[in-house]
Amino acid sequence: MSRMKPEEEYKRTKAFHFFRWLSGEKDPYIGNMEMKPQKEYIEEEASIQDRMRESQMVMDKVYNLKYNRWQIFFRYFYRIMAVVFCILLLGLLLFTVSYLPPTGNASNPDNNEVAKRYIEKGMQETGAVNIVTGMILTYRAFDTFGETNVLFIATCCVMIMLMIEDAESKKEEVLDDMRFEPKNDAILQATAMFLVPVIFIFGIYIILNGHLSPGGGFSGGATIGAGMILYASAFGFEKTQRFFNENIYKITKVTALCMYGLIGIYYYVTGANGIENHIPLGIPGHIVSAGIIFPINICVGIEVACTMYAFYALFRRGGL
Amino acid sequence: MRIFQYILLFFLVVCAISVSFSKKLLNSILIFMSYSLVMSIIWICLESPDLAITEAAVGAGVTSVLFFVTLKKINAIEEENQKGEKESMIEQRRR
Numbered sequence: 001m002s003r004m005k006p007e008e009e010y011k012r013t014k015a016f017h018f019f020r021w022l023s024g025e026k027d028p029y030i031g032n033m034e035m036k037p038q039k040e041y042i043e044e045e046a047s048i049q050d051r052m053r054e055s056q057m058v059m060d061k062v063y064n065l066k067y068n069r070w071q072i073f074f075r076y077f078y079r080i081m082a083v084v085f086c087i088l089l090l091g092l093l094l095f096t097v098s099y100l101p102p103t104g105n106a107s108n109p110d111n112n113e114v115a116k117r118y119i120e121k122g123m124q125e126t127g128a129v130n131i132v133t134g135m136i137l138t139y140r141a142f143d144t145f146g147e148t149n150v151l152f153i154a155t156c157c158v159m160i161m162l163m164i165e166d167a168e169s170k171k172e173e174v175l176d177d178m179r180f181e182p183k184n185d186a187i188l189q190a191t192a193m194f195l196v197p198v199i200f201i202f203g204i205y206i207i208l209n210g211h212l213s214p215g216g217g218f219s220g221g222a223t224i225g226a227g228m229i230l231y232a233s234a235f236g237f238e239k240t241q242r243f244f245n246e247n248i249y250k251i252t253k254v255t256a257l258c259m260y261g262l263i264g265i266y267y268y269v270t271g272a273n274g275i276e277n278h279i280p281l282g283i284p285g286h287i288v289s290a291g292i293i294f295p296i297n298i299c300v301g302i303e304v305a306c307t308m309y310a311f312y313a314l315f316r317r318g319g320l
Numbered sequence: 321m322r323i324f325q326y327i328l329l330f331f332l333v334v335c336a337i338s339v340s341f342s343k344k345l346l347n348s349i350l351i352f353m354s355y356s357l358v359m360s361i362i363w364i365c366l367e368s369p370d371l372a373i374t375e376a377a378v379g380a381g382v383t384s385v386l387f388f389v390t391l392k393k394i395n396a397i398e399e400e401n402q403k404g405e406k407e408s409m410i411e412q413r414r415r
C-alpha cells in the first residue's frame with residue numbers, strides 16, 4: 001500500500017481505523033459501549049452431584065427397561081390404548097359432525113333475527129364502525145366482563161403458585177435467573193431498542209382504534225404485553241422495574257378491572273330498567289365516539305398487557 | 321387464492337402432526353410457533369384480521385416464550401450441552 005501521508009497523520013484518518021477493524025486488531029466498539037460484566041453463577045459441587053445422583057436414580061428406577069418388566073408392559077399397553085382412544089374420539093366427533101346442519105342453509109338455527117339486528121342496527125345503536133367490537137363490548141359486554149375476570153383470576157392463581165415471598169429464596173431465584181439472562185447481548189439490545197417502541201405504538205393504536213378498525217382491547221393488550229416481554233428479555237428485569245414493578249402492577253390491574261365493572265354496571269342498569277343512557281355516542285368514525293366502547297377497550301387492553309407480562313415475569317423468576 | 325389457502329391448510333395439518341412426533345422439545349415448540357403463524361395468515365384469508373393480530377401476538381409470541389421459559393427452568397433445553405458443562409465444572413473444582 002503506497003502512502004502519500006506520513007505515518008502519524010495516517011493513523012488519525014478513518015481509513016486506518018477501518019482497516020484496523022477489518023483485520024481484527026481492535027474492535028472500535030469495545031470501550032465505547034457499556035458492557036457490564038455479569039455476576040458469575042457458581043453452583044456448589046455437592047448440589048451438582050446431588051442432582052446427578054437423583055437423575056441417575058430416576059433413570060434406573062423408571063427408564064431402565066431391563067429391570068422393569070412392569071414398565072415394558074405399561075408401555076405397550078399405553079401405546080395400544082392411545083391409538084384406540086384416538087380412533088374412538090375421531091369416530092365420535094365425526095358421528096356428531098354428520099348430524100350438524102349444512103353450512104349456509106337458510107333454515108339453520110344461527111340464521112335468526114339476532115344477527116340481522118346486529119348488522120342492520122349495530123352501528124346506529126353502538127356508534128362503532130367495527131361491528132365486531134361494537135357487538136362484544138355492548139350487546140355482549142357481560143360475556144367480555146367474564147373473560148376479563150377469567151384473566152384476572154388466572155394471574156391470581158399463577159401468583160399464588162409461583163410468587164416467592166421469602167426474601168432469601170427470592171435472592172436465590174434472582175441469582176439462578178442470571179444464568180439464563182442474556183449476557184448483555186448487543187444484537188438483541190439493538191433490535192429491541194428499535195422494535196419495542198414500534199410494537200408499543202402499534203398496540204396503543206390497536207386499542208384506541210378498536211371501534212374503528214379491526215382489533216380491540218384484547219389484541220392490542222396482547223401486542224403491548226409481547227413488547228414488554230421483549231424489553232424485559234433484552235435489558236433485564238432491573239430496567240423494567242423502573243416503570244413497572246409490583247405495586248404499579250397491582251394498582252393498574254385492579255383499577256382497570258374496577259373501571260370496567262363500574263362502566264358495565266351503569267350500562268346494564270340503564271339498559272335493564274329502560275332508563276335513558278346519558279353517554280353520548282358521538283359521530284361514527286371519530287376517535288372519541290361509540291360511547292362506552294372507547295374506555296372499556298382501554299381497560300381491557302391494560303388488563304391483558306399486565307396479564308401477559310406478569311405471566312412471563314412470574315414464570316421466569318417468581319416475582320414481578 | 322383458493323389454492324394458496326389449501327396449501328396453508330395442508331401445512332397446518334403437517335405442523336400439527338409433526339409437533340407430536342418430534343423428539344426434541346425445543347423443535348416441537350418451534351413447529352408450534354410456525355403453526356400459530358400459519359393460522360394467523362389463515363385468519364386473514366378468512367377476513368378476520370382482529371383474530372389474526374391476537375393469534376400472532378398470543379400464539380406465536382407469548383405462548384412460545386412461556387414454553388421456552390418453562391423448558392429452561394426444568395433444564396430440558398440443551399440437555400447434552402449441560403451434561404458436559406456439569407462434568408467440566410466438577411473437574412474444574414477438583415483441580
